[in-house]
Amino acid sequence: MFTFVIMMKIQSWYQAHFRSELSGRYICNDHIIPLLDSARDFVRVEDIGSSENGLPIHSVKLGTGPTKVLGWSQMHGNESTTTKALFDLLKMMLQKEVLQEEIKAFLGNYTFVFVPILNPDGALAYTRENANGIDLNRDAMALSQLESRVLSELIDEVQPDFCLNLHDQRTIYGTEEGKPATVSFLAPAADPDRNVTSARKLAMEQIVRMRNRLELLIPGQVARYDDSFNINCVGDRCSKAGIPTILFEAGHFPGDYERENTRELIFYAFLTFFGITDGHQAVAEYKEYFLIPENRVNYKDVIIRNVRVEGYPEVVSVAIQYKEILLNGKISFESIVDTIGDLDDCFAHNENDGNKGIALLNYQEKAGIGEKILTIITKNSQNTLFDSRDLW
Ligand SMILES: [Zn+2]
Incomplete structure (x- = not known):
């Protein structure tokens, strides 16, 4: 054949x-x-x-x-x-x-x-x-x-x-x-x-x-x-x-x-x-x-590019990695802040652009590396840039 x-x-x-x-x-x-x-x-x-x-x-x-x-x-x-x-x-x-x-x-x-x-x-x-x-x-x-x-x-x-x-x-x-x-x-x-x-x-x-x-x-x-x-x-x-x-x-x-x-x-x-x-x-x-x-x-699960985050003088990118958690016999995915900074050399499986707006991570202006993240929205327009409930 x-x-x-x-x-x-x-x-x-x-x-x-x-x-x-x-x-x-x-x-x-x-x-x-x-x-x-x-x-x-x-x-x-x-x-x-x-x-x-x-x-x-x-x-x-x-x-x-x-x-x-x-x-x-x-x-x-x-x-x-x-x-x-x-x-x-x-x-x-x-x-x-x-x-x-x-x-x-x-x-x-x-x-x-x-x-x-x-x-x-x-x-x-x-x-x-x-x-x-x-x-x-x-x-x-x-x-x-x-x-x-x-x-x-x-x-x-x-x-x-x-x-x-x-x-x-x-x-x-x-x-x-x-x-x-x-x-x-x-x-x-x-x-x-x-x-x-x-x-x-x-x-x-x-x-x-x-x-x-x-x-x-x-x-x-x-x-x-x-x-x-x-x-x-x-x-x-x-x-x-x-x-x-x-x-x-x-x-x-x-x-x-x-x-x-x-x-x-x-x-x-x-x-x-x-x-x-x-x-x-x-x-x-x-x-x-x-x-x-x-x-x-050279890959991250998610990158939100082009945002301002408190504590960072320049416009930065925020990378999120999914962490696999065993829960009730199934794997669920937690979203963790992986990197904040220049991620121009990195690709992402999914990404979004913040248009240089101020980003609110978990409704705060600041979030640390390693923290669990639920949402990222823009401060002014309240646009959702990332929602941990969506596993892309
Ligand atoms: Zn192996």
């Missing part, structure tokens, strides 16, 4: 059938266990260990092919977008209506083992770190935490030909061109000199393939993560061990704070990685990896 026709089929399947039981930012074991239980009759689901607080960690095995791929998601508990995409992938692989030829090829070519939530304690508490406050992605050498040891043992057992290290990134990342970094990739360095080893080349080729696919959907919004070497990061350690490894960073798509659009894009990236979108026909040159724009820290 032509790539174009396959993509059309995949997209129309996705719109109607994605795993809608999983939605929003808060995904923990309670959400995925029913889905894993219902999949047990069709795929191998295993309990591969426990977290520091005794919650189970699961793996899912798809396919019986010679190329072994190992993926893990929610190593950082509050990074759930790739978990949602993994369950979309699982659902697609188990359906019997469309793309049966491609799915059969995938199941015959690959053995894909994935850990949907590596850090279930962090997922439950909606924290990056595990229950002991340890960042598991800095624990690759020490292996001081149960979760780190579960992953390390799984890597030894599976002996993967590829590792997929699945994460979310914050809304602060963009490209030099001023596009948000909606999806970023990294082929982690294998040494401090960042030599392009044969394992890295393979990872880079795959990243270029996925980037070329996503570029059609989100032009300019695929970026490349910083590749400075840190042996304590799991991806770097895998790379050093000669395993081609790809870091996925699911980022911000305009207006999509629930990360449902990004989840769909990650799903397409997975299908491209596994050759389902094109039957592995699209070849890629690893050197193109270096043409992918680098991730820059």
